[in-house]
Amino acid sequence: MATLQTRSAARLMMTPAVLMLFIWMIVPLAMTLYFSFLRYNLLMPGMEEWAGTLNYRYFLTDPAFGAALVNTLLLVGGVLLITLVGGTLLALLLDQPFFGQGIVRLLVIAPFFVMPTVSALVWKNMLMHPVYGIFAWIARTFGLQPVDWLNNLPLFSVTMIVAWQWLPFATLILLTALQSLDEEQKEAAEMDGAGPVSRFIHIVLPHLARAMTVVVLIETIFLLSVFAEILVTTNGGPGTASTNLTYLVYAQALLQFDVGGASAGGIVAVILANVVAIFLIRLIGKNLET
Amino acid sequence: MGSITLEKVSKSFGTTKVIPEIDLEIADGEFVVFVGPSGCGKSTLLRIIAGLEDATSGAIHIDGRDATREAPAKRGLSMVFQSYALYPHMSVYGNIAFPLKMAGEAKSTIDDKVRSAAGVLNLTDYLDRKPRQLSGGQRQRVAIGRAIVRQPKAFLFDEPLSNLDAALRVNMRLEISELHHQLKTTMVYVTHDQVEAMTMADKIVVLNAGRIEQVGSPLDLYRSPKNLFVAGFIGSPKMNLIAGAAAAKENATTIGARPEHIGLSKTEGPWQGTVTVVEHLGADTFVHADVDDVGPVTARAPGEFLVKHGERVFLTPDAEKIYRFGADGDAL
Numbered sequence: 001m002a003t004l005q006t007r008s009a010a011r012l013m014m015t016p017a018v019l020m021l022f023i024w025m026i027v028p029l030a031m032t033l034y035f036s037f038l039r040y041n042l043l044m045p046g047m048e049e050w051a052g053t054l055n056y057r058y059f060l061t062d063p064a065f066g067a068a069l070v071n072t073l074l075l076v077g078g079v080l081l082i083t084l085v086g087g088t089l090l091a092l093l094l095d096q097p098f099f100g101q102g103i104v105r106l107l108v109i110a111p112f113f114v115m116p117t118v119s120a121l122v123w124k125n126m127l128m129h130p131v132y133g134i135f136a137w138i139a140r141t142f143g144l145q146p147v148d149w150l151n152n153l154p155l156f157s158v159t160m161i162v163a164w165q166w167l168p169f170a171t172l173i174l175l176t177a178l179q180s181l182d183e184e185q186k187e188a189a190e191m192d193g194a195g196p197v198s199r200f201i202h203i204v205l206p207h208l209a210r211a212m213t214v215v216v217l218i219e220t221i222f223l224l225s226v227f228a229e230i231l232v233t234t235n236g237g238p239g240t241a242s243t244n245l246t247y248l249v250y251a252q253a254l255l256q257f258d259v260g261g262a263s264a265g266g267i268v269a270v271i272l273a274n275v276v277a278i279f280l281i282r283l284i285g286k287n288l289e290t
Numbered sequence: 291m292g293s294i295t296l297e298k299v300s301k302s303f304g305t306t307k308v309i310p311e312i313d314l315e316i317a318d319g320e321f322v323v324f325v326g327p328s329g330c331g332k333s334t335l336l337r338i339i340a341g342l343e344d345a346t347s348g349a350i351h352i353d354g355r356d357a358t359r360e361a362p363a364k365r366g367l368s369m370v371f372q373s374y375a376l377y378p379h380m381s382v383y384g385n386i387a388f389p390l391k392m393a394g395e396a397k398s399t400i401d402d403k404v405r406s407a408a409g410v411l412n413l414t415d416y417l418d419r420k421p422r423q424l425s426g427g428q429r430q431r432v433a434i435g436r437a438i439v440r441q442p443k444a445f446l447f448d449e450p451l452s453n454l455d456a457a458l459r460v461n462m463r464l465e466i467s468e469l470h471h472q473l474k475t476t477m478v479y480v481t482h483d484q485v486e487a488m489t490m491a492d493k494i495v496v497l498n499a500g501r502i503e504q505v506g507s508p509l510d511l512y513r514s515p516k517n518l519f520v521a522g523f524i525g526s527p528k529m530n531l532i533a534g535a536a537a538a539k540e541n542a543t544t545i546g547a548r549p550e551h552i553g554l555s556k557t558e559g560p561w562q563g564t565v566t567v568v569e570h571l572g573a574d575t576f577v578h579a580d581v582d583d584v585g586p587v588t589a590r591a592p593g594e595f596l597v598k599h600g601e602r603v604f605l606t607p608d609a610e611k612i613y614r615f616g617a618d619g620d621a622l
Contacts, residue, residue: 182373184373185376187375188369189388190342191340191369192389193392194388206377207378209379
């Protein structure tokens, strides 16, 4: 695309796609913004009226909002921590040559292909159930009191479920990064007297930094909007103990039929996502530059 | 002190024997070059000495001490890799300091040693740069710097110049030779380029298919190659190897004559041939000719020798410098 003519032709060709994407984005955003300033309740159709900033004041002063905000950040942070640490360790393990490597790699990646609702149901009924769950059986085998995971540790349980789903993604990205590490560099470090631990800290980790950045950025986008796992397992409860921002917006709109308040929550969530994005790009985006 | 002795060292990958039993002595302070065509096992041999590969059998003594089962870092050798293997996220300073840091030396000692190594290698102005901001030659020097700060018993070079362009290669060749004179440390150098071997080595080890074909000083190998392989490998352009009637006249299966030992004339000589290609290098002229009843022969004439493709020339091999080889390829 060197000449003036090809450049303007390219612009012309791209215009429909760009316009389409722009409309796709701006119409829902504008409507949400508009609704967020209305008194709009599904139980009273046709009675919408201008409400000013009432919805925002209502949503932001709701005690559930503070809890949801903290839960959202804890959930995202917790899952990121587990997937990064676990993913790195698993990638190191899978990078070793061993018998049945192909099968094991496939098994490790499998959770990523399970739908969120399905995996949440499996965890809820087969693993974490206080009566017939496997964890309860293990606890009883050792003579311990089974834990009622979803009631006593709801946010932790949801974090575990989501982390289980995202661990394969982190492992896959980090494994490919690990395999691209120059063999001679490792050998050079070995000759330079670096033991396995120093080699990991000084050679492998810096090499993985960029892949980790990618994992953090992509996972954060998806983890801010975790919903199905919460709906299926805890319904955001007990109380608001496992309610995140996404679930709070859902509850506002479809359990309390308050579309105006939910829209205000949606806008708050958009702002939060942008704050997190700016923060992340400032913090680790420089890793993506060459 | 840095003598290295290999005793009956062999290496197999699975059932393939890459290196049959090899014995080799490398004296302290010697510059030894392993040379051979690609795939001849020279790099594997170097990696066995370094400890990056285990020898299947045999023993390696470094400085008289048995090092066969020692970890690479314990052997007190340092290695310069073909890809340089610099640490991309560390500055030049960090790269050179890394082995010292791993050895747990004090900060001030590290600083002194890094700066003096950088001084030797003209890297002082680049200490803050990252490897990707350096040219090929500078990267090469950083890799050498990383090797010399540890003051190893011996340096191992694995084809260190093959990623450089021709002009730089000649320069670095001189620099490495100079470094050897300065440090007087044992150096083991692997290359497939016989010019590098001839110009730098105190002792050349010619390898072929894992076997040592001949060991000797560059001129020894040039003057008296033990067999056909060494004869064809050492010297540039290659020695002319002629079989058939011309060889039978000398009571040999094959005879060899180096291009520089064949006289060229436009008027007289025992061999007559048609010129196929002429290469004018200024100082020399290489004439490739198709000699009647002998086959293709390359001859080297000093200075300018003006012939053209298709012309007839006469060649006179120097009778005293004809090499004779038997049916098994060994020199007679």
